[in-house]
Amino acid sequence: MPVLSPTWTNERIELLKQHFEAGLSCREIAADIGVSRNAVIGKLSRLNLTRSRAVEDRRLERSLAPARAQRAVPRLQYEMLATIYAETDTPAVAGPIDDANRCTLLELAENRCRWPISTPGAEDFCFCGNSAADGQSYCAGHNRLAYRPNSRTRVMRG
DNA sequence: CCCTGATTCGC
DNA sequence: GCGAATCAGG
Numbered sequence: 001m002p003v004l005s006p007t008w009t010n011e012r013i014e015l016l017k018q019h020f021e022a023g024l025s026c027r028e029i030a031a032d033i034g035v036s037r038n039a040v041i042g043k044l045s046r047l048n049l050t051r052s053r054a055v056e057d058r059r060l061e062r063s064l065a066p067a068r069a070q071r072a073v074p075r076l077q078y079e080m081l082a083t084i085y086a087e088t089d090t091p092a093v094a095g096p097i098d099d100a101n102r103c104t105l106l107e108l109a110e111n112r113c114r115w116p117i118s119t120p121g122a123e124d125f126c127f128c129g130n131s132a133a134d135g136q137s138y139c140a141g142h143n144r145l146a147y148r149p150n151s152r153t154r155v156m157r158g
Numbered sequence: 159c160c161c162t163g164a165t166t167c168g169c
Numbered sequence: 170g171c172g173a174a175t176c177a178g179g
Contacts, residue, residue: 007171025162038173041164041165041172042170
């Protein structure tokens, strides 16, 4: 690929805005684009796209509301604990990552892994394309990479 | 314990 | 301008 340090290209900024407006958390946006959470948040701040108070308000609503409509299961902690538990209990990797099924953006389907390969906008840019679980954006292997919880110290890179 | 987004500040 | 470190809130 001709470009070494693409940093924030137009494609990435558009993806950023799209996901931001879609209501995704900065953590998910970061994992989807392939940068750190702080990078996403920093860029959003520079673009004056911070939703600041709206986030806390949203959380407060979610926390205070379930008294009546307790249908939704708070799977944030569950997912995190499950991941940790799986890592501790299962020595093997959750799923293999093979690039045999990689596809373009247009070929992406609902049950296809949307993990971006290479740099968006590059000639060889494509997606993983492996089978993803229902409602999931990534296959098993990339899901582990995308949603890797950890301490505040820098761990996730690439 | 862990998460979240926001800001700071060195690069 | 960028993002890791840090801050602030939950």
